[in-house]
Amino acid sequence: MEKSVKIQLSFHPVDTEKPLVHTFAARFGLMFSILQADISPDKGGRLVLDLSGEESAIEKALQYAAGQGVDVRVLSRVVHWDDKVCVHCGSCTAVCRSRALSLSPDTAMLSFDNARCVVCEMCVKACPTGALTVELSR
Numbered sequence: 649m650e651k652s653v654k655i656q657l658s659f660h661p662v663d664t665e666k667p668l669v670h671t672f673a674a675r676f677g678l679m680f681s682i683l684q685a686d687i688s689p690d691k692g693g694r695l696v697l698d699l700s701g702e703e704s705a706i707e708k709a710l711q712y713a714a715g716q717g718v719d720v721r722v723l724s725r726v727v728h729w730d731d732k733v734c735v736h737c738g739s740c741t742a743v744c745r746s747r748a749l750s751l752s753p754d755t756a757m758l759s760f761d762n763a764r765c766v767v768c769e770m771c772v773k774a775c776p777t778g779a780l781t782v783e784l785s786r
């Protein structure tokens with residue numbers, strides 16, 4: 649069964665040169681998008697990926713990553729935006745580093761691109777009306 653998951657990979661500095669993402673594609677046949685990258689060889693860091701492919705291949709790829717010493721976290725929660733509660737003040741856009749939330753330059757209305765969201769929850773804290781909440785994904 650085809651599936652798509654968001655995952656976060658946290659690397660120690662010594663592991664940053666491992667070609668993990670390439671292996672996800674070449675060995676496990678997965679498609680990926682890099683949603684966020686904050687990583688350097690001297691400090692380590694993290695990658696947030698959207699992975700899609702066969703469910704069994706995703707599981708094998710994540711087991712492979714964990715076996716390589718990389719911390720793997722499946723981002724099973726999703727952000728929900730309630731456009732009926734939103735007042736389009738833009739506070740959330742100031743803290744959204746992935747640019748999942750943005751105000752239209754033409755209409756000054758908020759839009760939410762869930763595919764870019766890395767579930768950091770910064771916007772939930774920044775929203776004065778409670779229009780942004782975190783839910784478990786299905």
Ligand code: SF4
Pocket residue numbers: 727743744745746747748749764765766767768769770771772
């Ligand atoms: S949780 Fe909010 S601030 Fe964080 S990436 Fe998603 S939309 Fe942006």
Ligand code: SF4
Pocket residue numbers: 733734735736737738739740741758774775776777778779780
């Ligand atoms: S901070 Fe809340 S009310 Fe303001 S634009 Fe963002 S979602 Fe809407």
